[in-house]
Amino acid sequence: MLAVEPLRGSNGDEREGAMGSLAVxxxxxxxxxxxxxxxxxxxxxxxxGDVLPDLELDPAEILVEFSGAAEGLFxxxxxxxxxxxxAEERNASHGVAVASGxxxxxxxxxxxxxxxxxxxxxxxxxxxxxxxxSMKGSQxxxxxxxxxxxxxxxxxxxxxxxxGIDKAVPSRxxxxxxxxxxxxxxxxSHLQKYRSHRKSLLTRQAEAASWSQRRQMYAAGTGAKRGAxxxxxxxxxxxxxxxxxxxxxxxxxxxxxAEPPLVHMWPFPPPPDPPxxxxxFQRGSREGWVAMTQGTPCLPQPMAAxxxxxxxxAGIVPxxxxxxVPPPPPMSKQQESTSQLQLDAAHPTKECIDAAIGDVLxxxxxxxxxxxxxxxxxxxxxxxxxxGVSKVPPASG
DNA sequence: GGGCAAATAT
DNA sequence: AATATTTGCC
Numbered sequence: 436m437l438a439v440e441p442l443r444g445s446n447g448d449e450r451e452g453a454m455g456s457l458a459v460x461x462x463x464x465x466x467x468x469x470x471x472x473x474x475x476x477x478x479x480x481x482x483x484g485d486v487l488p489d490l491e492l493d494p495a496e497i498l499v500e501f502s503g504a505a506e507g508l509f510x511x512x513x514x515x516x517x518x519x520x521x522a523e524e525r526n527a528s529h530g531v532a533v534a535s536g537x538x539x540x541x542x543x544x545x546x547x548x549x550x551x552x553x554x555x556x557x558x559x560x561x562x563x564x565x566x567x568x569s570m571k572g573s574q575x576x577x578x579x580x581x582x583x584x585x586x587x588x589x590x591x592x593x594x595x596x597x598x599g600i601d602k603a604v605p606s607r608x609x610x611x612x613x614x615x616x617x618x619x620x621x622x623x624s625h626l627q628k629y630r631s632h633r634k635s636l637l638t639r640q641a642e643a644a645s646w647s648q649r650r651q652m653y654a655a656g657t658g659a660k661r662g663a664x665x666x667x668x669x670x671x672x673x674x675x676x677x678x679x680x681x682x683x684x685x686x687x688x689x690x691x692x693a694e695p696p697l698v699h700m701w702p703f704p705p706p707p708d709p710p711x712x713x714x715x716f717q718r719g720s721r722e723g724w725v726a727m728t729q730g731t732p733c734l735p736q737p738m739a740a741x742x743x744x745x746x747x748x749a750g751i752v753p754x755x756x757x758x759x760v761p762p763p764p765p766m767s768k769q770q771e772s773t774s775q776l777q778l779d780a781a782h783p784t785k786e787c788i789d790a791a792i793g794d795v796l797x798x799x800x801x802x803x804x805x806x807x808x809x810x811x812x813x814x815x816x817x818x819x820x821x822x823g824v825s826k827v828p829p830a831s832g
Numbered sequence: 833g834g835g836c837a838a839a840t841a842t
Numbered sequence: 843a844a845t846a847t848t849t850g851c852c
Contacts, residue, residue, distance in 0.1 A: 580841075580847055604834065623834070624847055630835095 581621050590614070591625060600633075 583591070594611035595603040605622040612622075 577840075578848065583846085606833070619833075620848070624849090627835070627837095628846070 581617065583625055587614075588625075591622070591629070595626075595629070 590612050591608065594608045597611055598604075598607050603626065605619040605626060608626065609617060609619055609622045
């Protein structure tokens, strides 16, 4: 692996500038870069079209990192031959191993890149896609891909917010971000995607809100006739809201925009994190999750009452919502003997858990997904055991 | 420059 | 097949 930083005082050409002048830095010692790499198997991405794909790194890929002003902020995979060659060269003199697994038999392999062929029929030339083509001697090179790391994205969002979504244009964003290695094109591209995601997110939120509203209206209409909405035919049975609307929305959303509460299927751990969050989580900060987990306590009431706290992953600051619940006041002897649902935090019985789930199902004010799709009993039990809460005795009559 | 859409890369 | 990023063009 190699770390590369841009040379200071590169030429002003925006297109070539960032990538055109790269110097290999001594191998990074702290290894922090590596820590950021292989998390795709630590977390399972949510199966939602909204999440960004896992950050994968081909072992045969040379990783280039800009440092300097944007230290640790983003990575650029050097697919361009000059980068590769330069890196290798410097590398040799520094005695640093080239990316392990790099195709030895073809050191000048360029991964699915393109070469510019001088085209007689036009001054623009024509791109021809070519995988594993030596770039030696070719002129045009596709710019190495800038990877928008979470940190970089955070800065981007910060800049956008500072400017206001309306006034956020590439040049201003770039200015505020203060990362000269990026080009306006990089920003523009990211902005394009950002807007696109934001738009779809807002659309979905609106849909969800709409469904929710109509649902409420309908519910009100069936209950108290006087308050019924005259515009809403009470006979119409509304279909359930699209499940998608209730899925957690991911990082692309404008943080300022109110996101629907993230529904927790207690006692499961927090939902798998979109790749964008990996960094934060790996660094021990669960703020992203915690912040998004506002609102609805989904801990089944009987369990909460029995002193259960929703579990959290080791080392993670629990959401205030999930702080241990003080034990309930002692029951009278009579209550004790009559209560079928009595829970013992140390020894929850299967039936108690079952009852807890049933309890959830019976509560219309709890999030719909929770009621529609409660955790399976086995999952609950397994999770409890995993949490070391107690041994769960088999159900008894 | 900004923004959109096609082209590419992974 | 989908998504991220680059490039071309208006």
